[in-house]
Amino acid sequence: MNDCIFCKIAAGEIPSKKIFEDDDILAFHDITPQSPVHFLVIPKKHIRNIMELGEGDILLVGRLLNKAQELAVSLGCAEKGARFVINCKADGGQTVDHLHVHVLAGRPLAWPPG
Numbered sequence: 001m002n003d004c005i006f007c008k009i010a011a012g013e014i015p016s017k018k019i020f021e022d023d024d025i026l027a028f029h030d031i032t033p034q035s036p037v038h039f040l041v042i043p044k045k046h047i048r049n050i051m052e053l054g055e056g057d058i059l060l061v062g063r064l065l066n067k068a069q070e071l072a073v074s075l076g077c078a079e080k081g082a083r084f085v086i087n088c089k090a091d092g093g094q095t096v097d098h099l100h101v102h103v104l105a106g107r108p109l110a111w112p113p114g
């Protein structure tokens with residue numbers, strides 16, 4: 001049984017505050033927002049992390065980033081900008097093992113990360 005929380009969100013088994021959905025991609029607000037705008041863009045296909053992407057995923061990843069950009073613009077982030085983040089595995093701070101792009105915006109964000 002697939003107990004991946006983001007697969008369950010993609011299947012509608014766990015509720016989310018959806019921003020966008022099509023056959024391949026879902027975007028929803030992060031449940032613990034770290035900035036005034038904080039949403040996640042995921043492929044509906046279960047890909048564990050960016051290390052596991054294959055050549056067959058190139059188009060999907062392009063669409064994922066394009067959708068992240070498009071939604072950031074539609075949520076008013078074009079002028080001041082945003083941060084697009086993909087955490088990967090333990091050292092990258094990944095806590096949900098289903099590929100996702102974080103989009104954070106709405107306040108100045110510090111760098112470097114902790």
Ligand code: AMP
Binds near residue numbers: 014029096
């Ligand atoms: P990461 O640490 O990069 O794996 O990010 C996982 C993100 O998923 C965190 O920012 C969590 O707040 C978020 N998250 C976990 N569960 C949910 C959920 N049910 N709905 C929305 N966001 C979630």
Ligand code: ZN
Binds near residue numbers: 005006008045046097
């Ligand atoms: Zn999954």
